[in-house]
Structure formats: structure tokens, C-alpha cells
Amino acid sequence: MNPILLPSNRPAERFYRGGARISDFRGERASAPREPEDWIASTTAVNGEALVGLTRLPDGRLLREAVADDPIAWLGERHVARWGADTRLLVKLLDAGQRLPVHAHPHDDFAATHLGTAHGKAEAWYILQGGTVHVGLRDDVAADVLADLVDRQDSAALLDLLHAVDVHPGDVVWVPPGELHAIGAGILLLELQQPEDLSILLEWHDYAIDGAAVGHLGLGFEVALAAVNRRGRSRSDLGELIGPAPASDSVFPHPADEYFRLERVPVDGPTVIDQGFSVLIVSAGDVVIGGVEQHTGATLVVPHAAGALDATGVGELLVARPPTP
Template sequence: MTVGAGVAAATAYALPANQPPERFYRGGEQIARLRGVGRAQPRTPEDWVGSATTLFGEASLGRTVLPGGTTLAAAIEADPVGWLGEQHVQAFGADPALLVKLLDAGQRLPVHAHPDVPFARQHLGLGHGKTEAWLFLEPADVALGFSRDIAADELARWVEHQDVDAMLGAMHTLRARAGDAVLVPAGTPHAIGEGALLVELQEPTDLSILMEWRDFAIDGATDGHLGLGFDTALAAVERHGMTASQVEALRSATAATTGELLPAAASFFRAERTRGSATWDAGYSVVVCTSGEATMTSETGRSLRIARGSTILTAHACGVWDVKAQPGFEAIRCRPPAS
């Protein structure tokens, strides 16, 4: 039977790594260790898990290919209700409205920001911006938000002259711990620190405005402004200063938190941490196992073993999942926005 007949949507998949090659920053070894697959290829710091999204400017790179050769995007388009559920389709159509990545910062990432929905709609004709959230598996310092108001001409001057010290000197430092969940609203300037390993949830786009590219393997002057020019692109950056307490408030969960990790982000995406056996309601989701192992059994009879480093894609048509865990099991279930 075909994908459109609902067969693919009535099951679930254990997904292999999906790591676009030759990214402009280093990383990948921590993802390889998490997945237990040996050494990483050079410059593969991102694993696009259950992705119906392409890299910016690419026709297909970044999209998940399911067993049998069908892309996830095509499978969802053929059976949106089976994959996403009727309520989601009524709200968002055949758009899963979610992108999940594993990210391994083998070096500090450059200072950058992502546009919000109104900017992306006006300037790029897109329905999503790129609000994101970080679920830390390994600790790291991150530069997050400006600590004072920054004038437009000052920001433009920093970017033109690549005055990285001035940029970083005007930003807060958040010391993220393993287990923390941090929400990053679109527009917020940020730079993830070296050593971070995280599960990243985001709106399903690859829209980044680079303010820093010195010492990175990218021509930021050409490729850092989404083809809009910096005069336009930098208008998407939030230049208002944040207080230290406002930055701290973006940390919505810690290692002690189970259940919902991102309560303020439900209009963009949802994430739940499970420890031990559980029952998961029906729904499209990307599951990342961070420790231990368990057996997942759906009400349609599909059974999957999930262990540390596993990434599982589930469709709404699978129904309710019964998760029988071994000691030490922990997983993060990433889901689309509430509909």
C-alpha cells in the first residue's frame, strides 16, 4: 500500500543520524558518542532529527529520508491527518511546525540572531520565523541578549568591522547546566559556548542573521544576511537591553524538572522530559533518549526499543504509547505547538 493509504503514518521510525556535512563551525564528536556510532565526520555539529525542513537555500539537504526512500515532508503531505492529527491540520495544514536538532558546539558559535514571524513573512514570504529553545545535555556558557540598549548604527558598525569583543562585551552570559531548558525568542542575539551538547527545538526554518563570522568557515559578508542586505537584516535583531533577571527567566527548567519543560513556548513547540515508565498520548513527536533504555508499544501494536542516543519519530495515528522503562531511562519528547 502507498504512504497516502496511511500505512506509514500508522507506525513509527527509529531514525539514523541526519548530519549535513561541512558546516561552518566544528563539532560532531559528542553526537557520535551519544549515538554510539564511533568517530564523527568533520564539521557535522548538527543532527536534523525528523526534519521536513531544508537548509537555507538548499532544495533537499537537511530533510529526513524515511526507510524506502520517501522524505518525511512528502510522507506528511500525502497523509497529513495520519501523521499530525486532525486538530493540528486544521490549525497548520500539512506543516509539522517543528524542527528538532542535536547540536554539538565543538567551538563557540558566532553571535547571531533569528527573525520573528512578521519579519520572515514580510521579507522572505515565509510563515515561520525562528524562535528556538535549548535543552542542555552538557553544560556551557552562552552569550544571550544585550545588557544595554544598542543603537542601530552601533550594531551596524560592529558587524561591518567585525568588532567581536564589543559585541560579546555588551551581552549577558548565562551559565547553562546539564538539564537546563532555555527559551530563545526570535530576534534575541546569542552565541552558544564551546562544549555544549543540546537538543534544540525550533520553528521549522534555517534563518540566521550573522553578526560575527571572523575566524569561521563562512563568508558572512555575503551569506550572513539571508540575501536581504545587512541594512534590512539587522532590523530583525532585538537591540533593547535586557536585565540579568530577564535573561535568567528564559531558563524554564532544570535537571530536576520532569514533564513539561517549556511552558511559555507552547505556541511554538513543546518538550516533555520522561524518567521511568510512562504513558504518552497520541501525537506527532520526535523522541530523544538521553539515558537508559525502554520499550515503546503503541496501541496499534508497533513496538520499538529505545536506548541512549536513539531518536524516534512517531505519528499521531500510532495512538497512545505505553513506555516500559529499565532503570535509568530518560527521554525528551519534542512536539509541535499546541493546536
């Protein structure tokens, strides 16, 4: 089995604008105005859809079906022994053509109890083009205060609850389950997340979505908001969530390791990429991977059975992996 080059996989008519930066990064034609996400090597469908969001391989099969048919070849024996055919990973390119709404995602326990899903939705971002992110409450917020702001759709007040932090290319942001956050306009990022599409929307004014109907995941806001962390973080505490990517095996803060890993691999001559199921993105330069030249913006899914990969050239690779089994 060899690495498989993937075309972009952009669900249409998302509720916020964006997509042009993904097109530029991948060297593709301009996108429609509301195609702000590229779901890479996705075995996850858009919430409420059967097929939208799923990656289809060049041979016509869904990646989800291919993994289910031969999980050991795709994921490796140790992974399958612990998690079966669950890839434990969803990777996206995300272009915020407008600021995203204030929202949060549920933890595993909440998702299992209230939604019957296999995962919650922890996520983390690697910044490709910078801007401002809004992450974490500045102060503790009472449940009734938060519910009132949602009910009144006071977007300015909701956003003002959060820390605003300028981020730059090469920075990383860890968003634990339950943490309120919003991505500022103009940012292009690579997102790793658990393989679910679960968002609790606290604001929806000026977005193409009926948040009052779907923003609570069918639970009602009284229940859904119980999944939100209402404890504040000091400015110094943000160092646990946001900062430059370190030179380490996984660039995200240590608490993210139980959910996913991201390696940043500079290439300047011969380089070896370790064996294992992964999603590989050429973030800069021209790199020959497994004997095939790839350019900035290329995205590949790598089966475990492909073995260790030789890479050469000059550039940088981002290697997204599931947690260590």
C-alpha cells in the same frame, strides 16, 4: 502506524566545528570535523539547498512527502484543520565544537514580509552537556553602534554585549525571535525550533562562511539588523529565558508554547506517552517503547496514528511536539 527509528541526519561541511559529542551520544562512529548538527525528523532543507537537511524514512520516502501524502495520520485532525501538512517543528542535536557566532533569527512577521517564508525562527534548547551560553543584551544598543561593530567585525565587542551564563545538563534556554545569542564551545544540546533555516550573522571571522555575503539573508545588513532586538535585559530578567527544566507538561518557558513544546518523561517502570505527532529522544537509559528496546541516543519520529505509547525500563525520554492546535 508505528514509531520510526531514525539514523542521524547530519548536513556536511557546516560553517562551524563539532559532531563528536553527537556521535558519542548516539553511539555512532566518529563524525567529520564539521558535522555539528543532527536534523531529526526534518521537513526543512538547509537554506539554499533543495534536499540537504531533509529526513528520509527507511522506506526511501522523504518525511516531508510522507506527511503531505497523509497529513491526518501523521499530524492528527486538529493539527491539520489549523495548519495543514505543516509539522510546525524542527528538532536538532547540536554539538558546539567551537563557540558559535553572535547571531539572531527573525520573527514571523519580518520573515513573511522580507523573506516570503511561512515562519520565522524561534528556538529553545535543552542542555545535555553544559558550558557557557551568551544570550540577550546586557544594555540597550543603538542601531548605528551595532551596525558599526558588524561592519568592523569586532567579535570581542559583539560577544561582550551579551550576558554570559553557565548552563548545566537539564537546564533550558528560550531564545525568542530577534534575541542575540551564541552557544559556547563544549555544549551538547537538543534544539527545538520553527521549521526554517534563517540566521542573521553578526560575526563570521574564523568561521567557514562568507558572512558579508550571506549573513544578512540577502537583504543587506541595514534591513536584516532591523530584525534584531536591541533592548537590554537585566541579569534578573534572564530568569525568563534560562533555568532548570521544571516538572511540567512543557519544560520551556510559557512564551515558547505557541511555537513548540518539550516534555521530559522519566521512566522507571510502566509509563504512557500521550498520543500525538512527536520527535522522541532517549536522553538516558534503556527504554522499551511500543515493544521495541531503545537505548541512549535513539531518536524516533512518532505519527499521530501510532496512538498513545507504552514505555517501560529505566531512563529518560524527551518528547518534542508542535504547538497545541
